[in-house]
Amino acid sequence: MKKIIAYLFAAVLFISLSSCTSPYEPAVQLLPEHIKKVYVKPFGNNTNQFGIESKFTNEVIEEIINSGRLSLVNKEEDADGVLTVTIKRYILQPLTYDVNNVAEQYKMWIIASVSLVDNDNNVTLWTEPNMEGIQIYRDINRRPTGEDSIGDGMSEEEVRQIVWIKMSRNIVRRVIKGFGSATSMSEKKVPAQ
Numbered sequence: 001m002k003k004i005i006a007y008l009f010a011a012v013l014f015i016s017l018s019s020c021t022s023p024y025e026p027a028v029q030l031l032p033e034h035i036k037k038v039y040v041k042p043f044g045n046n047t048n049q050f051g052i053e054s055k056f057t058n059e060v061i062e063e064i065i066n067s068g069r070l071s072l073v074n075k076e077e078d079a080d081g082v083l084t085v086t087i088k089r090y091i092l093q094p095l096t097y098d099v100n101n102v103a104e105q106y107k108m109w110i111i112a113s114v115s116l117v118d119n120d121n122n123v124t125l126w127t128e129p130n131m132e133g134i135q136i137y138r139d140i141n142r143r144p145t146g147e148d149s150i151g152d153g154m155s156e157e158e159v160r161q162i163v164w165i166k167m168s169r170n171i172v173r174r175v176i177k178g179f180g181s182a183t184s185m186s187e188k189k190v191p192a193q
Helices: 002-018 052-067 156-177
Strands: 037-040 081-097 103-118 123-138
Touching (some): 037 052, 052 081, 052 156, 081 123
Parallel strands (some): 037 081
Antiparallel strands (some): 081 103
C-alpha cells in the first residue's frame, strides 16, 4: 500500500512540475537531406546605393563555404536549393547631433527579402520578406561633443561590412538550421566598434 501511495505521489508531483515548463517552442525545421548543393542567385538591389549587393553576395558565399555544410554550384540547374536575396531598404538615420546641429551618430538599417527554394521539387522552403540588419555607430569624421581629438567612430563602409557579416550569418543559419536557434557558422569576427 505504501508503494502505491508513493507511486501516486510521484505521478502527481511529476504532472504538477511538468505543467511549469518553459513556453512552447516549435520544432526546428531542418534543411531537407537531399539538399547538398546550393546556387546563390546574384543579389538584387532595390535601393539607390550602387553596388552594395555584390559585397553582400560575396559575404554570404563566404559564410556558406565556411559552414562546410553545403557545396556551391555555378548554375541554377545543378543546384538542389536556390538562395535568393534582394536588398529592399537602406536607411541611414541620424540619431544624435552636436551643438551645431550636425549629425554625429547614426543607425544603419538594411532590410532584405530572403528565400530558399527546393530546386528538385520546385517548392519554396521558406521566405523571410523583411530580414533586418541594424548597426548604430558614430561617424568617424565627427568629434564627440566637447573633445578635441577625432572620435573612435567608423566609416559608413565599415559599418556596412559589419551589417553584411551579421546578416550573412543569419541567412546561412536559416538555410542550414531552419527556424530554430543555432550557433555561429564561422569563426569570422565582426570588427570591433
